[in-house]
Amino acid sequence: MSPLNTNDLKRIFEKLDRNGDGFVSLNEFKWFLQKIGVQTSLDEFESLLDKTSLDLLDFLFFYDTMVMQNINGDQSKGVEENKDLESDLAKAFKVYDLNGDGFISCEELQIVLSQLGLWNEHCGRDSKSMVKVYDTNSDGVLDFEEFKNMMLLTTS
Structure with missing residues (x-):
């Protein structure tokens, strides 16, 4: 991908x-x-x-x-490093998954980004498009794999 x-x-x-x-x-x-x-x-x-x-x-x-x-x-960096990364991503996913349903909605994304000071009024219209970019199955929310792809691809 x-x-x-x-x-x-x-x-x-x-x-x-x-x-x-x-x-x-x-x-x-x-x-x-x-x-x-x-x-x-x-x-x-x-x-x-x-x-x-x-x-x-x-x-x-x-x-x-x-x-x-x-x-x-x-x-090739090693299995242990990948396990650490996976664990860190799982923890980050839980921060965004406010209701614990296993998915990150547009609303949850906006709330957490606001709490982190990374969201402001004129960004509000973009939460759906932010999710849509990485929502590979087009269900309107991010599951863990989609979240992981988002995090790995945007930090590379």
């Missing part, structure tokens, strides 16, 4: 394609990496991509490859 959907990646691709030619060149990609604090030479980057530019399909494949490498890298 990819943290960003295809529409998100297409918008990112279009932003990176600064000259609008339908390709993201190494220079355009390097510009982006520098903006997010990743320093690499064009030669290193070209050897990583094995191309001088990426079309949208190449870009999607590259992104999915990087996500899979990160997931596989996380798995």
